[in-house]
Amino acid sequence: MKSSPFINGLVLQPALSNCLPGYIRPQFLTPTPSHGDVHHAAVGHLYQLEARVKTAHAKTFDFQVSGPSNMTKKIRDEGFGVTRLFLGWIPQERHLRQNIPICFTAETNESQSEMRCVVVVVAKALALTGEANVSCTENRISIAVSKAYLPGVDMKWLRLADSSCSLTSNQTHIMGTMSLKTCGTKMEDAGDFMVLKNE
Structure with missing residues (x-):
């Protein structure tokens, strides 16, 4: 049996001067879905998720996202410490009747937001919606x-x-x-x- 060395790296960052969300650590704003929300999507139709964060003393430069491989991600700086995330995904036939998790966090150079995850239930047709x-x-x-x-x-x-x-x-x-x-x-x-x- 052959063994290979395992190399692992760990980077420690200095402690934050303030851990309150919205200061250095990104704080989610509406229309960001709540953690655990259940969304509905249909095969062949665009599913969209939108999130917003703010930080007063740091810049959100990216969002780490886990989800389907064919998902698109766009980030827009809205100024005044607010950054918006747009995710898009078109479920395929293979996703039918599956519950697909999508998770995301916002990142600054010093910190990251809490992780939020939603579950997308994929059906054949779009769910009924209304006002x-x-x-x-x-x-x-x-x-x-x-x-x-x-x-x-x-x-x-x-x-x-x-x-x-x-x-x-x-x-x-x-x-x-x-x-x-x-x-x-x-x-x-x-x-x-x-x-x-x-x-």
């Missing part, structure tokens, strides 16, 4: 989606992540009203504002 009317009070959120955006969708198959919470409908809209602390609603810091999410 929603959203209204919020201090403790509640109400959402109404026009049935015109969901042709042929049976109400009995629609539900929220928390099965104790329900949706209602009339002739034109599907509606849900819930407390900000129930029904699977999660609050996330998006960097430039708070985001309330529900499935």
Whole structure:
């Protein structure tokens, strides 16, 4: 049996003067997806992911990305410490019914952002999307989606992540009203504002 030496290198950088996101360490801004988000794509159709970061005292020069081999990456400096990432990918037939992870971090010379990963579920056809009317009070959120955006969708198959919470409908809209602390609603810091999410 023949053995070969293993050579490994490690570069230690000096400690950061400030570890707060947005100072030297890149901080994600909207419309960057949250870690763990599930996105949908269709075979033969362009899937796009967009992320933004800011740093006050460093320059973001690149994004490290892992994902499908035929993915495109573009980076744009927007000034004032803000950098934008554009990823594009056209799923092929071999990706059908697969859950494809895409992960990314933003890099400066001194640091890098947290890693964010999304899962892209690939289907034969594009998922239905539409506009929603959203209204919020201090403790509640109400959402109404026009049935015109969901042709042929049976109400009995629609539900929220928390099965104790329900949706209602009339002739034109599907509606849900819930407390900000129930029904699977999660609050996330998006960097430039708070985001309330529900499935």
